[in-house]
Amino acid sequence: MHKFNVNFMGNRNIMFIVSAVLIVVAIGALAVRGLKFGVEFEGGTVVNVSKSGSVTQAQMSQAFKKAGLANVQVQQSTVRGVRGYIVRSSETSAAIANTAAAKASSEVGLPSDGFQVTTIGPEWGKNITSSSLVALAVSILAILLYVSIRFEYKMSVTAIVALVHDILITLGLYALVGWEVSPNVVAALLAILGYSLYDTIVVFHRMKENSAGLVKQSFMSMANESVNQVLMRSINTSLTSLIPVVVLLIFGGVTLKDYALALVIGLASGAYSSIGVAAPIFAIWKETEPKYKALAKKYANAS
Numbered sequence: 001m002h003k004f005n006v007n008f009m010g011n012r013n014i015m016f017i018v019s020a021v022l023i024v025v026a027i028g029a030l031a032v033r034g035l036k037f038g039v040e041f042e043g044g045t046v047v048n049v050s051k052s053g054s055v056t057q058a059q060m061s062q063a064f065k066k067a068g069l070a071n072v073q074v075q076q077s078t079v080r081g082v083r084g085y086i087v088r089s090s091e092t093s094a095a096i097a098n099t100a101a102a103k104a105s106s107e108v109g110l111p112s113d114g115f116q117v118t119t120i121g122p123e124w125g126k127n128i129t130s131s132s133l134v135a136l137a138v139s140i141l142a143i144l145l146y147v148s149i150r151f152e153y154k155m156s157v158t159a160i161v162a163l164v165h166d167i168l169i170t171l172g173l174y175a176l177v178g179w180e181v182s183p184n185v186v187a188a189l190l191a192i193l194g195y196s197l198y199d200t201i202v203v204f205h206r207m208k209e210n211s212a213g214l215v216k217q218s219f220m221s222m223a224n225e226s227v228n229q230v231l232m233r234s235i236n237t238s239l240t241s242l243i244p245v246v247v248l249l250i251f252g253g254v255t256l257k258d259y260a261l262a263l264v265i266g267l268a269s270g271a272y273s274s275i276g277v278a279a280p281i282f283a284i285w286k287e288t289e290p291k292y293k294a295l296a297k298k299y300a301n302a303s
Contacts, residue, residue: 004231008275009224009283015276019165026172033175038182039088039120041129045069045097047087047104048077048116055108060085067103068096094119132186139193147197151204154285159200162278166196166269173265184259192266195241199234199274204282206230211286218299219292223283227275238271 008015039046052060061074069089077084087104091097097119105115140160147156167189174181206226214222245267249260287296 004228006228006231007224008227009220009280012276012280012284015280019273019277022169022172023165025176026168029172029175030168033178035171035175035181036178037129038180039090040183041132041181042090043092043120043124044071045087045089045091045094045120046118047085047089047097047101048118049085049087049105049110049114050116051082051110051114052084053110055085055110057085059108060087060104063104063107064089064100066107067100069100069104092119092121128183132183135186135190136193139190143193143197147201147204151201151208155204155282158278158282158285159197159204161281162200162270162273163193163196165273165277166192166266169269170262170265174262179258179261182258184256185262188259188262188266191263192270195267196270196273199237199270200278202230202233203227203274203279207279207282214292214295216299218296219286220283220296221299223279223286227279231275234271234274238267242267 047064049060057074057076061072064072064074064087069087069091071090073088075086075088077086087101089097089100091100094117098117101115101117102112105112140163143163144156144160147159170189170192171181174185203226206229207223210222210226210229211219242264245260245263248256249264286292
């Protein structure tokens with residue numbers, strides 16, 4: 001097996017700068033553009049037009065606006081090779097939405113059974129939002145507790161820093177490109193938490209093993225060796241995870257692309273943050289301890 005000898009820890013400042021730039025851009029996008037939440041969170045109507053025939057997107061949009069729906073957004077979709085449309089509106093009245101959908105279908109000459117209307121009230125949207133936030137919070141707390149018990153609290157804190165890094169970058173890109181945040185995206189964020197933690201734990205576990213009886217090497221140097229020892233495993237895991245998700249992003253339907261996009265961003269960021277964020281922060285923190293501080297002074301040239 002090929003052995004890597006990349007000086008990750010020696011170039012930690014470069015990795016910190018890269019992460020800082022990405023996070024600043026992400027926070028800027030979130031502050032300026034904000035996240036665009038789907039009707040599942042804010043309430044509204046989704047009309048799935050399954051058979052659109054030769055009707056264009058502009059004609060479909062005009063028909064629904066003329067029928068009385070507010071804030072209409074039309075997106076093309078393809079299901080089993082059949083072209084259709086997904087029409088979103090802020091309308092929360094099921095009666096008004098169904099009447100408008102019927103009028104719009106008649107306007108463009110489509111059959112009355114060629115569409116399906118789903119209306120979500122604002123209260124339901126609030127419940128979905130609250131449940132999603134609780135799920136994320138509980139996941140992070142569970143991770144913090146598990147890593148603290150299994151390893152040590154410093155590892156748990158740095159693992160959470162890496163997770164926040166990944167989530168911020170993912171949400172920041174969504175704000176930047178204006179993609180809708182749906183329940184699928186929340187599910188993807190939870191999956192990202194699990195993957196990022198797994199990758200970080202692999203690095204931390206090797207560092208824990210290598211730090212036992214450490215006497216003739218600085219902790220930073222040992223950390224660098226540990227990252228290189230698990231690098232091939234991390235690369236293989238990342239690639240095997242990313243390939244099917246990228247295929248899903250390219251060839252998946254409209255309803256799956258938001259899920260796939262979040263996963264692609266999160267998986268790539270998670271693979272990077274384990275090495276470029278969690279490992280160096282943990283090593284820096286450990287070298288503040290008296291034992292490792294003395295080793296750092298004695299073997300400074302190794303880090």
